[in-house]
Amino acid sequence: MKKIIVIVIVAGFFIATILTLRNNKAIAEKAIIVEDISAKVIPVSTAIVERKDIEQNLSLIGTILPKSDINIVSEAAGRLVALNANVGDYKSAGSVIAEVDSELRKATLLNAQAMYEKAQADADRIELLYKENVATLVQLEQVKYSLQAAQAQLIIAKRQVKDTKIIAPINGVISMKMVDKGAIIGMNAVIANIIDISSLKVKVNVSERDAFTLKKADKVNISTDVYPGKTFTGTVAYISSKADEAHTYPVEISLANSSITPLKAGMFARITFSTIFKHQILTIPRNALLGSIKDPKVFIAKGNKAELRKLTIGAENGYDIEILGGLHAGDIIIVDGQNNLKDGTKISVVNH
Structure with missing residues (x-):
């Protein structure tokens, strides 16, 4: 039994020794490969960092x-007795869209017209009497004031009748209609919307x-x-x-x-x-960039070695990228072959 145990221990030690030697050999081979890669010279193409004008899209x-978007508003309150506006209708500027009941306003206008005509006749009569020294200056001034007041009332009455007709303010298409014929509306009520x-x-x-x-x-x-x-x-x-x-x-x-x-x-x-x-800004070709836009990098040629630089970039137009930091005018950047490089890799510039 003791003899078997000794044999097992010796066999285990022998196997462990073989595995250790194989592992050491693999590590050594990897080190040689890494050394060979770092010693390898990579051919690259370069460009000079320069300032120039770029067009950015x-x-x-x-x-x-x-062009215009206007609410058509009624300047008169009352019952809507006519409505000539449907969604999609084209209306010319000045055309009548709707009409508010104007019966009472027209009556007011007739009264204002009569009062104005009377005031005008009174003024003409008193002025004639004044010239004949029959009427006094005070009487003449009073009839003139009455004439002005009657004229003002006539203007107001005419405007009130005019406001019962709601017109299109611009050429355009009715895009919305807010009320229907027969509705009672207030002053400044929106009747419809018109767009040009x-x-x-x-x-x-x-x-x-x-x-x-x-x-x-x-x-x-x-x-x-x-x-x-x-x-x-x-x-x-x-x-x-x-x-x-x-x-x-x-x-x-x-x-x-x-x-x-x-x-x-x-x-x-x-x-x-x-x-x-953008005028005279520092730029590099878009194809020189490594990494993403959020973490941009580029290789520059330093003697016979590649050096990795982090960048701060700005505008781009698909061909050129604005450089805000990380490079200076005159730096030599690698634009082709950079995907085979690491920081410190030996390089050979094949064209410039």
Whole structure:
């Protein structure tokens, strides 16, 4: 029994020795491989970091709005005796949309007209008597004041009758109707809503940095999901001088509305500002960048070795990236072959 135990112990020791030797051999082989890789010279292409002008295409989502959007309001209270407005109807500016009962107002107008005519006759008569030294100056002044008061009442009565006719303030389409014929309405009641979509405007909010690169009359490209592949051209009409609560600046873009490819108010649109220029900024080619936009890095050529640099980046246009930190003008960056590199890898520049 003791002999068997000794044999087992010796066999176990022998196996453990073999495993240890194999493990040491594997570690040594890996070290050789790592040494070979670090000693290997990687061919790369480079470019010089420089300052230049870039054009940035800023793309944002905005909302299409009508040129004008107006509530049609009644300036007279009373019963609505006529209503000529249905949703979708086109109305010309000045056309009658609705009418409020005017019977009493017309009676008031007739009375005001009669009072004015009487006051005018009295004034003419007293003035003639005054010239003949029959009427006094006080009497003449009194009839003139009465004439002015009657004239004022006549103007008011005419306006009250006129206000019973509710007219369209602009050329446009009725988008909403709030009341029906026969309804009793108050003064300043909204009868309907009218919009002018002969031309449109697009509203979009831009960041503080982008707001200062835009200019009034800049041309922009506008696209919608309704017309895939179709691009409309708009013009920057207004840039707010004051930020909103979100610290963005409202921008308004004017846009013609074609009868062939008509757009509707309330649609979403993608606006591409292609005229945002940045002048003499530090840039690198987009393909030189390693990592994500949130953690950008680049390799620079330092002698015959690659050195990894962390970057702070700004604007980009798909080809060039603005460098805000991490590089200087004249630095040599690696633009091809960088995926095979580590910090400190030996390199060979094959073109420059």
